[in-house]
Amino acid sequence: MSITDKDVRHIAKLARLKVDDAEVEKLADELGSILGYIKKLEELDVAGVEPTSHVLDLYSVTRADEARPSLGTERALANAPEAEHGHFKVPRVIE
Amino acid sequence: MSILSMTLKEMSTALKDKKLSSKELVSFYSDRIQKYDGDLQAFLHINENALKQAEEIDARRAKGENLPALAGIPIALKDLIVTDDMPTTCSSRILKNFRAPYNATVTELLRKEGMVVLGKLSMDEFAMGSSNETSYYKQTRNPWDLSRVPGGSSGGSAASVAAGLTPVSLGSDTGGSIRQPASLCGIVGLKPTYGTVSRFGLIAFASSLDQIGTFSRSAEDGAMVLSAIAGHDPKDSTSAPVAKKDYTLDLTGYVKGLKIGIPTEFFAEGLDPVVKARVEAGIAKLRELGCEPVEISMPHTDYAVSVYYIIATAEASSNLARFDGVKYGYRAESENLYDMYTATRSEGFGAEVKRRIMLGTYVLSAGYYDAYYIKAQKVRTLIKQDFEKAFEKVDAIICPTSPSTAFKFGEKSSNPLEMYLSDIYTISLNLYGGCGLSVPCGFDGKGLPVGMQILGKYFEEGKIMNIAHAFQQASGVSTDVPEGFKE
Numbered sequence: 046m047s048i049t050d051k052d053v054r055h056i057a058k059l060a061r062l063k064v065d066d067a068e069v070e071k072l073a074d075e076l077g078s079i080l081g082y083i084k085k086l087e088e089l090d091v092a093g094v095e096p097t098s099h100v101l102d103l104y105s106v107t108r109a110d111e112a113r114p115s116l117g118t119e120r121a122l123a124n125a126p127e128a129e130h131g132h133f134k135v136p137r138v139i140e
Numbered sequence: 141m142s143i144l145s146m147t148l149k150e151m152s153t154a155l156k157d158k159k160l161s162s163k164e165l166v167s168f169y170s171d172r173i174q175k176y177d178g179d180l181q182a183f184l185h186i187n188e189n190a191l192k193q194a195e196e197i198d199a200r201r202a203k204g205e206n207l208p209a210l211a212g213i214p215i216a217l218k219d220l221i222v223t224d225d226m227p228t229t230c231s232s233r234i235l236k237n238f239r240a241p242y243n244a245t246v247t248e249l250l251r252k253e254g255m256v257v258l259g260k261l262s263m264d265e266f267a268m269g270s271s272n273e274t275s276y277y278k279q280t281r282n283p284w285d286l287s288r289v290p291g292g293s294s295g296g297s298a299a300s301v302a303a304g305l306t307p308v309s310l311g312s313d314t315g316g317s318i319r320q321p322a323s324l325c326g327i328v329g330l331k332p333t334y335g336t337v338s339r340f341g342l343i344a345f346a347s348s349l350d351q352i353g354t355f356s357r358s359a360e361d362g363a364m365v366l367s368a369i370a371g372h373d374p375k376d377s378t379s380a381p382v383a384k385k386d387y388t389l390d391l392t393g394y395v396k397g398l399k400i401g402i403p404t405e406f407f408a409e410g411l412d413p414v415v416k417a418r419v420e421a422g423i424a425k426l427r428e429l430g431c432e433p434v435e436i437s438m439p440h441t442d443y444a445v446s447v448y449y450i451i452a453t454a455e456a457s458s459n460l461a462r463f464d465g466v467k468y469g470y471r472a473e474s475e476n477l478y479d480m481y482t483a484t485r486s487e488g489f490g491a492e493v494k495r496r497i498m499l500g501t502y503v504l505s506a507g508y509y510d511a512y513y514i515k516a517q518k519v520r521t522l523i524k525q526d527f528e529k530a531f532e533k534v535d536a537i538i539c540p541t542s543p544s545t546a547f548k549f550g551e552k553s554s555n556p557l558e559m560y561l562s563d564i565y566t567i568s569l570n571l572y573g574g575c576g577l578s579v580p581c582g583f584d585g586k587g588l589p590v591g592m593q594i595l596g597k598y599f600e601e602g603k604i605m606n607i608a609h610a611f612q613q614a615s616g617v618s619t620d621v622p623e624g625f626k627e
Binding site for chain 1: 467475477479480483489497512521
């Protein structure tokens with residue numbers, strides 16, 4: 046399975062990761078070799094097999110809609126790299 | 141009697157009878173951490189209030205309060221279980237100095253039990269690794285040979301118990317991260333059935349696979365801790381409706397007539413001959429105890445690693461999207477939001493984490509979703525059926541935990557795929573979701589421990605721990621601390 050440099054740059058963009066040129070080639074090789082191993086799954090015929098996303102028989106788990114104490118603004122913001130007026134602050138979004 | 145050789149039950153009794161105080165116990169282990177952790181590199185954070193908390197327990201006991209069985213006994217936690225009084229870093233730069241605003245359910249349960257948390261333990265970054273080498277902060281060493289890895293990802297949890305720096309610890313197991321390091325460090329590591337222990341406050345890696353479990357010298361010690369942390373949690377919607385129970389009651393030591401499945405696929409090519417011989421000797425011992433070995437086949441074993449590295453990375457790529465420099469953790473300064481996200485994540489995550497996020501993003505991306513992700517979920521069904529069919533015939537499955545004993549630092553870290561294959565015997569169980577443990581079954585020629593794996597059906601922790609218990613009683617395989625940690 047070969048992964049092109051273009052693929053690597055595309056995935057990095059989707060994953061919000063920055064990869065420099067030297068990393069692109071290395072990642073293409075590494076991902077290619079892992080995907081080459083994973084290719085093994087092609088040997089299996091899975092027609093008619095249901096996918097398993099979760100092992101327990103739990104469906105639509107909900108709790109009662111009751112108000113409960115929550116963290117509160119101060120604790121929720123305690124780890125924020127930047128906060129202002131009770132909000133998380135981020136760099137400019139609209140130029 | 142030296143504290144180091146005491147079981148939790150003995151500690152519990154001595155505390156109750158006031159022959160020992162929690163303060164003495166905590167001081168004993170704190171001194172050992174002081175003395176040995178420079179070599180071992182297991183602890184990322186030390187609980188500065190441990191002694192004070194021990195004194196509080198002692199004071200409550202002195203007043204005649206009836207305390208839970210484990211009150212006053214020390215424990216340590218893998219650094220992905222959140223605690224509001226210490227940092228939780230997942231061994232990652234992106235969570236440097238992160239202090240959670242709340243406690244994990246297990247942290248609360250341990251507090252309610254009165255256990256004293258000594259500190260937080262090193263791991264592979266975000267639990268991604270099998271050797272502790274991907275930690276941003278420190279690489280924990282194997283106490284049996286400091287030039288070798290302790291296994292991973294719960295390497296600190298395993299090494300700290302093996303070296304006697306804490307009597308027990310908690311870790312998490314997504315693809316073998318409790319059982320493999322337990323095996324490489326020569327102690328007992330239990331991964332309970334998926335959903336048995338709440339994942340609330342466990343920083344997620346792969347949500348359909350992650351499970352918290354215990355490290356201990358004996359199956360009995362593990363059963364005691366499991367009794368304190370297992371049970372349904374309304375805060376975790378994937379938590380199973382299991383009732384609280386005392387798992388030590390299952391440890392009768394009586395295993396006569398139990399059918400143990402020996403899967404041919406787990407003893408094939410790639411298994412170190414010495415590991416094979418020790419596990420086979422373990423099986424022979426179980427036969428002596430009255431277990432009946434049955435040869436079984438689990439035909440889809442060979443596909444488990446592939447399925448795992450699709451499902452686990454897909455889930456991880458989604459779970460780790462939350463680390464973006466906005467609400468907590470590391471932030472790289474940038475002019476605009478998009479650059480802030482990418483710079484934060486690129487500087488904050490290590491190479492292995494980025495590799496897995498990339499792989500997970502790829503298998504979920506348009507055009508590949510069906511070929512990889514859905515296909516993997518279907519093969520997961522086949523692997524699950526292998527287990528279900530096996531458990532129609534047998535009570536438990538016995539196999540090696542790891543294909544080799546502890547390897548050297550750097551030996552596998554340059555080749556991700558080779559590292560992934562070191563989890564070849566542990567991964568299937570997570571895909572099925574049942575319970576499993578590793579119990580020491582001897583040593584190799586270099587004096588390194590070998591682990592035997594015992595796998596069980598959903599919610600049959602008691603049964604597999606009883607087999608391990610009976611085995612430990614009969615085999616006499618030592619779980620004493622290694623030379624160099626005995627003083």
